[in-house]
Amino acid sequence: MCAVNADARILAIDQGTTSTRAMVFDAAGQVLVQAQHELPQIYPQDGWVEHNAEEIWRATVEVCATVIEQIGPETVTAMGITNQRETAVIWDRDTGAPIHNAIVWQDRRTASMCRSIRERGLEAEIAARTGLVVDPYFSATKISWLLDNVQGARAAAEAGRLAFGTIDSFLLWRLTGGKVHASDATNAARTQLFDIHAQVWNDSLLEIFQVPRALLPEVHDCAGEFGVCDPALFGRAIPITGIAGDQHAALVGQACLHPGMVKSTYGTGGFSMLNTGGKAVPSDNRLLTTVAYRLNGKTTYALEGSIFVAGAAIQWLRDGLGLIDQSPQSEDHARAVAGTEGVYMVPAFTGLGAPYWDADARGAIVGLSRDTGVSHIVRAALEAVCFQTLDLFQAKAADGVVLDTVRVDGGMAENDWLMQFLADILDLRVERPAMTETTALGVANLAALGAGVFSSLDDVSTRWRSDRDFEPAMAAEDREQLYAGWQKAVERVRG
Numbered sequence: 232m233c234a235v236n237a238d239a240r241i242l243a244i245d246q247g248t249t250s251t252r253a254m255v256f257d258a259a260g261q262v263l264v265q266a267q268h269e270l271p272q273i274y275p276q277d278g279w280v281e282h283n284a285e286e287i288w289r290a291t292v293e294v295c296a297t298v299i300e301q302i303g304p305e306t307v308t309a310m311g312i313t314n315q316r317e318t319a320v321i322w323d324r325d326t327g328a329p330i331h332n333a334i335v336w337q338d339r340r341t342a343s344m345c346r347s348i349r350e351r352g353l354e355a356e357i358a359a360r361t362g363l364v365v366d367p368y369f370s371a372t373k374i375s376w377l378l379d380n381v382q383g384a385r386a387a388a389e390a391g392r393l394a395f396g397t398i399d400s401f402l403l404w405r406l407t408g409g410k411v412h413a414s415d416a417t418n419a420a421r422t423q424l425f426d427i428h429a430q431v432w433n434d435s436l437l438e439i440f441q442v443p444r445a446l447l448p449e450v451h452d453c454a455g456e457f458g459v460c461d462p463a464l465f466g467r468a469i470p471i472t473g474i475a476g477d478q479h480a481a482l483v484g485q486a487c488l489h490p491g492m493v494k495s496t497y498g499t500g501g502f503s504m505l506n507t508g509g510k511a512v513p514s515d516n517r518l519l520t521t522v523a524y525r526l527n528g529k530t531t532y533a534l535e536g537s538i539f540v541a542g543a544a545i546q547w548l549r550d551g552l553g554l555i556d557q558s559p560q561s562e563d564h565a566r567a568v569a570g571t572e573g574v575y576m577v578p579a580f581t582g583l584g585a586p587y588w589d590a591d592a593r594g595a596i597v598g599l600s601r602d603t604g605v606s607h608i609v610r611a612a613l614e615a616v617c618f619q620t621l622d623l624f625q626a627k628a629a630d631g632v633v634l635d636t637v638r639v640d641g642g643m644a645e646n647d648w649l650m651q652f653l654a655d656i657l658d659l660r661v662e663r664p665a666m667t668e669t670t671a672l673g674v675a676n677l678a679a680l681g682a683g684v685f686s687s688l689d690d691v692s693t694r695w696r697s698d699r700d701f702e703p704a705m706a707a708e709d710r711e712q713l714y715a716g717w718q719k720a721v722e723r724v725r726g
């Protein structure tokens with residue numbers, strides 16, 4: 232890496248679905264200090280998921296203050312923000328107070344609004360501009376819901392008194408003491424209001440989703456001057472020089488900087504993102520075309536598929552059913568049995584994502600017999616993650632793109648059994664990096680670039696190191712038989 236300043240220290244804020252973290256990286260990409268705060272989930276109704284934005288802010292200040300204190304404010308060169316995407320916050324520009332809890336990406340409350348937009352025949356136009364399917368997942372209908380359900384919000388929004396942001400934008404606003412209302416091209420691309428080809432908010436989309444333009448942030452490249460931190464917060468005016476949505480940051484952190492490289496993240500949800508270079512590849516299989524990153528005004532695109540429930544199924548086994556005490560125990564259960572004996576879990580708790588996009592589907596465990604034990608069910612939950620990944624990869628291949636490199640990360644990537652089963656089911660080598668904090672590392676790289684510490688991302692590729700490669704070892708007929716069983720199970724849960 233062309234390090235202008237080898238002593239540079241970059242602070243990455245990683246505001247995820249289940250936690251808020253701060254990490255300080257040195258110029259070689261090593262973590263020097265870190266701090267974390269769990270984020271409580273709020274479930275007001277079936278299918279609804281909210282976060283308290285004020286709590287997110289408090290946690291962000293706390294984790295940043297902790298690491299900055301440990302390392303010394305004078306040593307921090309710049310900071311970057313990466314975040315759970317699509318989650319929508321609206322706040323008052325005068326007071327900075329959110330008008331409602333943030334509506335989280337997983338939330339399905341706007342399913343009927345999406346249905347009516349589809350029934351009006353608008354889906355093709357929306358997909359052509361945004362690369363996205365019409366689904367409650369994205370911010371646009373969440374914004375509309377907030378404006379219609381918080382008293383006086385729509386009028387206040389039209390009068391310019393409110394601001395919308397994804398979490399990056401909300402944190403940037405707060406960090407700069409209310410001076411900067413901006414976001415980056417990756418987060419903007421997930422609102423469903425942004426034209427990913429022209430790289431602007433689009434009036435026709437604003438009209439369809441009934442979102443006043445006055446609510447929206449400015450959209451910047453992923454690396455550059457976003458603003459400076461209010462010195463009252465951490466004792467120094469630290470520049471904020473990098474922002475990217477979590478999956479996009481992870482793509483950079485995994486050094487998937489060339490077409491054909493895919494990173495698959497397995498956290499609460501699962502996200503696989505394939506770099507398609509300067510070409511926005513439209514999907515015939517209802518995958519998402521999105522901005523991978525934008526640097527110096529040049530957009531690199533990606534094809535993305537999401538799994539709504541990946542680690543969340545393991546959380547449910549742990550917290551909902553009490554079948555395991557800790558998530559890593561799922562690996563012991565999977566190894567304790569030779570197979571699931573025909574048991575499949577389809578964890579469609581909040582509907583099915585790509586390539587099915589079925590908001591009405593609900594989960595099921597099928598193939599139970601009197602011999603089914605806890606280990607079979609736990610193993611079926613892990614296997615489901617791999618089958619869902621194969622669903623996505625087959626859809627990408629059908630869109631005519633070649634996948635040549637698979638790099639994994641996220642909490643579940645620590646599970647060796649799961650990674651081997653993934654390689655077996657995909658019939659591809661799976662590479663796990665030595666540095667698994669790819670999301671935070673990715674935005675630290677972007678922030679370093681934005682601060683002039685690095686001159687380009689090129690050397691990120693040469694610094695990437697594998698911890699372990701998992702080679703496929705399953706016979707083709709076993710793989711096909713297992714996958715056929717999965718497809719049958721999915722058919723049974725469709726809404």
Ligand code: ADP
Nearest residue numbers: 247249498499542543545546558559641642646
């Ligand atoms: P997020 O960023 O979405 O909050 P993480 O990447 O921190 O998620 O991953 C946490 C998820 O991974 C949880 O759902 C947890 O149940 C699951 N998880 C963590 N470790 C393991 C493991 N060894 N095996 C299976 N699942 C795991």
